[in-house]
Amino acid sequence: MTKIDVKKKVLRKNDEAALKLKAIFAEKGIKCFNLIGSPGSGKTSVLEAAFEMGKGSLKCAVIEGDVKTDKDMQRIKKKGIPAVQIETDGACHLNAEQIGAMLNKLPTEEINCLIIENVGNLICPTSYDLGEEERIIVISVAEGDDKPLKYPSAFTSATVMIITKIDLAPYVDSDPETLKNNALSVNPRLKVLMTSAKTGEGIDRFVEMIS
Amino acid sequence: MHEFSIATDLIDLVISSMTEYPGAKVKSITVSVGILSGVDPEALQFCFPEAAKGTHADGAELILEMVPLIVDCPDCATRHDGGRSLKCPKCGSGDVTVCYGKDLILSTFDIDIP
DSSP states (O other): OEEEEEEEETTHHHHHHHHHHHHHHHHHTOEEEEEEEOTTSSHHHHHHHHHHHTTTTOOEEEEEEESSOSHHHHHHHTTTOOEEEEEOTTOSSOOHHHHHHHGGGSOTTTOSEEEEEOOSBSSGGGGOOOSOSEEEEEEEGGGOTTHHHHOHHHHHHOSEEEEEOGGGGGGTTOOHHHHHHHHHHHOTTOEEEEOOTTTOTTHHHHHHHTO | OTHHHHHHHHHHHHHHTOTTOTTOEEEEEEEEEETTSSOOHHHHHHHHHHHHTTSTTTTOEEEEEEEOOEEEETTTTEEEEOTTOSSOTTTOOSOOEEEESSOEEEEEEEEEOO
16 A cells, blocks of 8 residues: 655645635735624624615625525615625535636726625634635624634634624623623634624724725 | 535545556545534545545545644743634633644545556
């Protein structure tokens, strides 16, 4: 038997595609965000609230990822933001190649911010770099304050955490500060935003981030 | 379950690493699974045989080695097992650098050359 030494990352094809995307974004002056979170965490709603608050002042475009339908793309477009939809038909995450294939459908010369809303899933998107500068993990107060301890891979892969639906906290026995501290115990470098798309609380900080 | 597409990527990487041995059969593949890689080793083990069918890796044994999260802390100048956290277990610093434990790596594979 012959042993062959390799020592290469299994997902190197995606990593290479992501590096190419990083170079494209740098060249065009586009800051890219990858939003991950459970289904129903409030990713699309927090984007809608931000685009409403920042109307007229933002130069963003959005790539939506869902298993089925283009409903989320339609919601974003209603806010006057260019958006395209990737329907994965079953795949639980987006990959860098899919993002690359969408760029010529967006006005990349006119934007300074590209937001990718990943498929709702707290496990699979962790492993796939999409060329983003910031990975935002979106988690609602209804999901359990101990969630960051249960999903360390997702929380350690992110650079920003947006806590959503804080207006619901009293009704779902959540303490957003506990949720925040649990996340920081796993990843002390997370920038944390507390928001409510319903009341608008905290959305201004997200608008600042994507401006 | 995306471990099937990961298994396919793994097999593609093995095949592309054995172009010097076109007729060879893969007997075993050793993969390091970082504890924070986001990959479920059981699911990968489950998907591998199906992904390998019809390829040079058909019937090969998949050996998975779990790799802990090893971090370097600049504040206490030591290397630690970080558990499942990016906080230094000794001094609590958040400025650690990850050395190992976040990736899925094809380490080696064994082939029989006819």
